Amino acid sequence: MPLFNLREHQRKAIDLLSNGKILCGGVGVGKSRTALAYYYKEQGGDLDCDEYTCMDDIHIQDLYIITTAKKRDTLEWENELIPFLLSTKKENNLYSNNVVVDSWNNIKKYIDVKDSFFIFDEQRVIGSGAWVKAFYKITKKNNWILLTATPGDTWMDYIPVFVANGFYKNKTEFVREHVVYSRFTNYPKVDRFVNTGRLIKERNSILVMMTYKRNTVSHHEDVYVSYDISKYKNLIRTKWNPYEDRPIKNSSEFCYLLRKIVNTDISKQTKLLEIIEEHPKAIVFYNFDYELELLRSLFKGTGISVTEWNGHLHEPVSEGDSWVYLVQYTAGAEGWNCITTDTIIFYSESYSYKTIEQAAGRIDRLNTPFVDLYYYHLKTRSSIDLRISNTLKNKKEFNSYKFATEHGFNIEPKLGGNKK
Numbered sequence: 118m119p120l121f122n123l124r125e126h127q128r129k130a131i132d133l134l135s136n137g138k139i140l141c142g143g144v145g146v147g148k149s150r151t152a153l154a155y156y157y158k159e160q161g162g163d164l165d166c167d168e169y170t171c172m173d174d175i176h177i178q179d180l181y182i183i184t185t186a187k188k189r190d191t192l193e194w195e196n197e198l199i200p201f202l203l204s205t206k207k208e209n210n211l212y213s214n215n216v217v218v219d220s221w222n223n224i225k226k227y228i229d230v231k232d233s234f235f236i237f238d239e240q241r242v243i244g245s246g247a248w249v250k251a252f253y254k255i256t257k258k259n260n261w262i263l264l265t266a267t268p269g270d271t272w273m274d275y276i277p278v279f280v281a282n283g284f285y286k287n288k289t290e291f292v293r294e295h296v297v298y299s300r301f302t303n304y305p306k307v308d309r310f311v312n313t314g315r316l317i318k319e320r321n322s323i324l325v326m327m328t329y330k331r332n333t334v335s336h337h338e339d340v341y342v343s344y345d346i347s348k349y350k351n352l353i354r355t356k357w358n359p360y361e362d363r364p365i366k367n368s369s370e371f372c373y374l375l376r377k378i379v380n381t382d383i384s385k386q387t388k389l390l391e392i393i394e395e396h397p398k399a400i401v402f403y404n405f406d407y408e409l410e411l412l413r414s415l416f417k418g419t420g421i422s423v424t425e426w427n428g429h430l431h432e433p434v435s436e437g438d439s440w441v442y443l444v445q446y447t448a449g450a451e452g453w454n455c456i457t458t459d460t461i462i463f464y465s466e467s468y469s470y471k472t473i474e475q476a477a478g479r480i481d482r483l484n485t486p487f488v489d490l491y492y493y494h495l496k497t498r499s500s501i502d503l504r505i506s507n508t509l510k511n512k513k514e515f516n517s518y519k520f521a522t523e524h525g526f527n528i529e530p531k532l533g534g535n536k537k
Contacts, residue, residue: 232258232259399458402449426443468517
């Protein structure tokens with residue numbers, strides 16, 4: 118077996134990596150192991166030797182891994198560190214260096230660290246907020262690489278990494294060189310990018326793609342169920358919240374209530390149970406708290422083991438022959454994996470195609486024993502479900518304000534009330 122179980126596509130990526138680059142690969146292709154192997158090589162380890170060779174303990178750099186809260190809490194990185202004889206616990210670490218695994222929420226704690234090595238896991242440096250400012254301070258004084266399964270959708274997403282690599286002095290210079298804003302909107306909206314040849318050159322110089330031919334075959338199936346059409350149409354007509362007996366306040370609430378009508382229909386619950394009967398070990402993704410309450414009640418008394426990962430509970434996947442793992446998108450669409458099932462059911466879909474891709478990747482791993490993976494997308498033929506599906510298909514983000522406006526809900530975002 119090759120050292121650290123590195124595969125050919127991982128070794129090729131290591132040879133292409135250098136300071137400031139982005140290691141890009143789909144979920145489950147082994148980015149974490151590749152990043153640690155690159156660190157091991159940079160600190161004096163020998164990847165060409167069949168046996169483990171020690172790193173240079175005199176000059177070894179401290180290692181900081183900035184990742185998602187879930188990956189930190191589930192100790193996923195700690196498990197990846199073991200083959201390299203590294204540990205966040207001093208007593209288990211072969212070397213004198215510090216090894217730290219922490220979440221993006223705490224990135225500001227490390228702005229004074231210098232002469233160390235940072236692995237930024239799961240792309241979070243977009244925009245110009247506090248995380249990006251901390252990222253700039255860290256990258257000036259340390260070696261670093263960034264890992265992502267979803268590279269930028271637009272050139273604007275690359276600004277922090279371009280600036281950190283010294284391609285531009287700051288965001289202002291980037292905008293001056295490449296961005297043309299629309300003159301016909303009341304807010305900054307990019308109309309087009311110019312001098313894109315340079316942008317392509319800069320991106321290609323830092324992007325290391327991990328290409329891997331998967332052995333798995335993904336089967337995505339849209340499963341259509343019915344819904345209460347009269348209640349749905351009545352809400353669109355009246356713009357009234359039937360659950361709180363008051364007018365709907367904004368477009369987000371308008372879409373939320375339409376989705377609640379279709380998501381709570383008994384036909385969707387029935388279809389879910391039918392799929393579980395055929396696939397008795399399954400992960401179920403959902404969006405809203407009312408869905409969680411509904412799902413808890415649905416499986417109560419069925420004999421099916423139910424565990425959860427959301428903002429309230431952080432439970433592990435069950436063991437046994439019959440179980441369901443209820444996962445809320447925001448809390449658990451990324452940063453963990455499961456190779457004991459071949460089935461994911463999307464009880465309701467996210468507004469973001471990136472989130473759906475990340476969620477699907479929880480079972481599509483290099484070491485999964487399954488060849489065929491099954492993904493069931495429960496949905497109705499309601500206008501909101503069809504629009505969300507079409508948006509995801511085109512790899513875009515669902516716009517609730519635009520949808521609500523098209524359905525006669527005219528609320529000015531600045532005023533927060535009905536237009537007079």
